[in-house]
Amino acid sequence: MVFLFCNLACKSTLNYMFKKGTKLYSIFKGTCPKCHEESMYTNKNPYILSEALSMNEKCSNCSTKYKIEPSFFYGAMYVSYGVGIAFAVAAFVISHFVFNASLNYLFISIVITLIAFMPIIMRVSRNIWINIFMSYDKSLAKK
């Protein structure tokens, strides 16, 4: 019963947090920050490394230009530091408290986590960076 209640509460909270129109939706889905209708990336799969960071120039729905100034996404490096730290802390907590790993294995698990999640970290950083400067505009979204 308690599990069912928690499950429902978590699901509705997640649905509310990741609803179209919220910044979290655009950040985790990689959609256009203004209309949330289409992906900013040419390939939705970040693990195809040759296309991991290749982006469309404009949104085909609302024609928002993603690169608002030259080298705009260099700023995502600052965000990427924070996102990387979050992944490293998660790897530490899981290795230390769940698997009770020794110091060497903690280090190895953090390095492997950072390498394995690098494409996701890079994309999420770019999504966060562009969502700092642009916001959802309901009038641009498809009806």
Ligand SMILES: [Zn+2]
């Ligand atoms: Zn758009």
